Amino acid sequence: MKILRINTRTREHRFEELGKYAGLGGRALTSRLVLSEVPADCHPLAAANKLVAAAGILTGSVAANSGRISVGAKSPLTGTIKESNSGGMFAQKLARLGILAVVLEDCPPKDAPPVNICINTDGVSVTDASAYAGKGTYECMDKLRAEFGQRTCAMLIGPAGEHQRLAASIQFSDPEGRPARAAGRGGLGAVMGSKKIKAVVLDDAGCGVVSPAEPERFKDANKRWVEILKSHPVTGQGLPAYGTAILVNIINEAGALPTKNFRFGRFEFAADISGETIAETISKRGGKTKEGCHSGCVIQCSQSYLDKDGKYLTSGFEYETIWAMGANSLIKDLDDIAMLDRTCDDLGLDTIEMGNTIAVAMDGGVIAWGDGKAAIELLRKAGTKDPLGAIVGNGCRYMAEAVGVTRVPVVKGQSLPAYDPRVVKGIGVTYATSTMGADHTAGYAVAQNILKVGGDVDPHSKAGQAELSKNLQVATAAVDSLGLCLFVAFAILDNDKGVPTIAELVSSLTGKPYGVDDVVALGAATLKDEIDFNRAAGFNAHHDQLPRFFSEEPLPPHNLTWDLTEEDLRGALVK
């Protein structure tokens, strides 16, 4: 395995040995590299920032659900370090090309044309992408496959990334070649845009899977691993049947579905946008309710959502997107919500950030509450040079500053996801203390608070939440470093054999001893790196807070407020 460094100004590249980064992968690698090589006080869109896409430690092997990609940089949205995690085919193909990470460095002049980078077994080529400029990711994927071959995959940006919008995502193509998977959070698409890279295309023709050092041991471990995933009710049944949208009814029932920019905990029209309704709609229209975002996935939580005419509209249609575009903006038309999701993917924008931005725009009177068509029109501007588009594409905090809204649901500049912290206090701790800004994936305490997976912690009480969030944040950092899908956590939290089996996979893949302690140490060291970067960038415990309005406004129907103090929250930090 090598690291591939590409200077985006000189267009030179070189392959390097792993050196001091040996033993790392995924988030552990992106965060260590950003901490080591990116000045904490640099402007995130200037030459000193680096964009790193890294495969996980297990990625490229046949280990189930090990094909996630970590993208890291200093975030233009939050100013913190950022790892944004995505599915798609990129990580597996990258690893199979013998490349653990691609590092995009430096910046070309502002007026330089965009380029595409293609990596195959012949090496690295950089080609003019002027014909791709300003185009949506769906059109670009068609063009890329026509230009570079139908079996290529890509990480790419849409017009929002080209315009360096602070909420721009990096999209990844799925097994069908659709750019529907996203490293959405933190505006990393703007970093890629600042480096004038429209797409990085991979062609792994001629490459095999990463072969284990101890094939039999690895094969046995993977067999157990698949069984663990398939036997858990969430990963074996719930997610395959309904995808993450199964949560709409569950979270609404818990009174924790943020509605109308976090004013209420239940949405009158939740049933219209529930996972059950979505599955029924997909089936009726002839779509697919079960798909994986990468090969080797045994959970299959994705889907193909078709429009009224039976034409493909979107996939990777997640609960958080449905919430953000739906309940939080009072939009109840599922097709409008699906079109908003599709538009985000096509323009290259984070769906969670955009949903919050639309809700704040509604709060500020820019468009009417619940008007899905107006929301689509507003969102489309974010792919243009229109000033209102700049305001939309720069996210929730930025929109609030434009329209004078003071209820701004962000931590460290990043929008809150789909679980109200006042009634799911464990996830509130994660929002407040994560190294990434508000991020549910950084420590998904919804599991213990609501789903009662991996334990049972009262969601309404602050007792135990800091400790819970800390442990989950460590586990998540490890999962993200191994290249595993976060959903495997549901299974391993309820199965004592989960983490030992993962350690066994690593050990038999690498041929070196690897135990449960090593998994934990990997997660903790990664968080420590991230905290170190953030401290150097000026963040401290005062920034590990939710906005004051969560402490001031009780959330119906439970009428609870956020009540964790700065002192309480310090308990969630890895020392």
Place this chain on the structure above:
Amino acid sequence: MKILRINTRTREHRFEELGKYAGLGGRALTSRLVLSEVPADCHPLAAANKLVAAAGILTGSVAANSGRISVGAKSPLTGTIKESNSGGMFAQKLARLGILAVVLEDCPPKDAPPVNICINTDGVSVTDASAYAGKGTYECMDKLRAEFGQRTCAMLIGPAGEHQRLAASIQFSDPEGRPARAAGRGGLGAVMGSKKIKAVVLDDAGCGVVSPAEPERFKDANKRWVEILKSHPVTGQGLPAYGTAILVNIINEAGALPTKNFRFGRFEFAADISGETIAETISKRGGKTKEGCHSGCVIQCSQSYLDKDGKYLTSGFEYETIWAMGANSLIKDLDDIAMLDRTCDDLGLDTIEMGNTIAVAMDGGVIAWGDGKAAIELLRKAGTKDPLGAIVGNGCRYMAEAVGVTRVPVVKGQSLPAYDPRVVKGIGVTYATSTMGADHTAGYAVAQNILKVGGDVDPHSKAGQAELSKNLQVATAAVDSLGLCLFVAFAILDNDKGVPTIAELVSSLTGKPYGVDDVVALGAATLKDEIDFNRAAGFNAHHDQLPRFFSEEPLPPHNLTWDLTEEDLRGALVK
């Protein structure tokens, strides 16, 4: 003296004794009150913030140049505590009404109409200001004087403040009733806008000056005070003759006039916009080259600048404005620059922030470099609901995020003023370490670095700059608390009798002992309060830095870079 508190939601008011605020005034009072009463983590445009306008300790008396007003709040632009200081008639009339400070509290609902507050010897009245909504400050002043009397003065906001733009100023009327004096920095106009106050009008008919406890002693001290001011070459000759614009040629000659968004230290067309050219233009057109911003001013650095047809255009036409709108944006047409100044005053916007914003807009290709007419058109949008206007009115950082510019000359979100820190390193220390964000008035080391007033410290060397800036920051905080014009500092720095005479003025006014040490302690305690607030709001030494590009890009013609480390800068902080 009383404190007047007005609840902007209930429209109730009450007069309070000074209580724990006794002995304070001006900035010492606004900062202590904000520290004590405003939660550091509140949203600056929400109900928990308070807007305080306070007269100085000497204000209302006949002490020369003692009529400055301090306005304080948590800043929506910087997130720090903020004291923004202005001339005009407000402070004197307030003190003569027996009111040391007005505190605007709480917030009305978003759809509430704006109101005017009138304070006279009969008390406080709150009246509907719907007819003033959206109107410029010049038109409003005419209307206010028609409604409340020709001898009234006002603090008021323009449309930018009503729209809660982050760079909105609070304007104050001068002795002629022109709203040309500004508490410009930090967006305090947006705080006033969030409280739906269009204007606070004062009528001091029936009030006399504040009488000293020991009249003869006070009279003697004031006589000496006037002599000290008149005998210094800067306050006695330079400022009266040319105003602050005398600095254009001086700073250009020093290679420290930031040109084209801080790319060069000299402007080819400096002579076109110099103080000498301005004085000549004013004289030729029949304007006035000498005016005071408030009665009792013996320096008279202001002027009436007339347009080509001899019609009044603007006053308070300062060096920093001329630089920001001129050299930094490559605009050389003095009438365009004067119109930009007028437009800022009329819309209620900070000229320094707007000049930097225009330069960054030019850097981002929004309008062409040097195009004064396009700049005026762009600026005018900031008084409307136009999305591009929102981007302009929210200042330099916000504009940079909209147009993808990474050379962003801000500290803590506030734009740098008119002296390049690479060649005037003392002022760079003040920009970096001030409690206010980048602010030349917080510790004007240009005096010792360039003007050689109050000492001689090599502007190109970092030696001694932190100590110099610290001492100046303490002195400035005291001057701002006493209600004195900052320009008195030129005289007192070169005259051993300066500070003792000020202490004597305070002592004879109040009838209590007051010495030189008390003046210093007042300044230091004020800074300490401000640092305490900022620490609680999450600011630390990492934020006391200039943007990296000042360390990376040498500034022609001296080709120096910024070279003070975080450690060096800590020396400028009051412990």
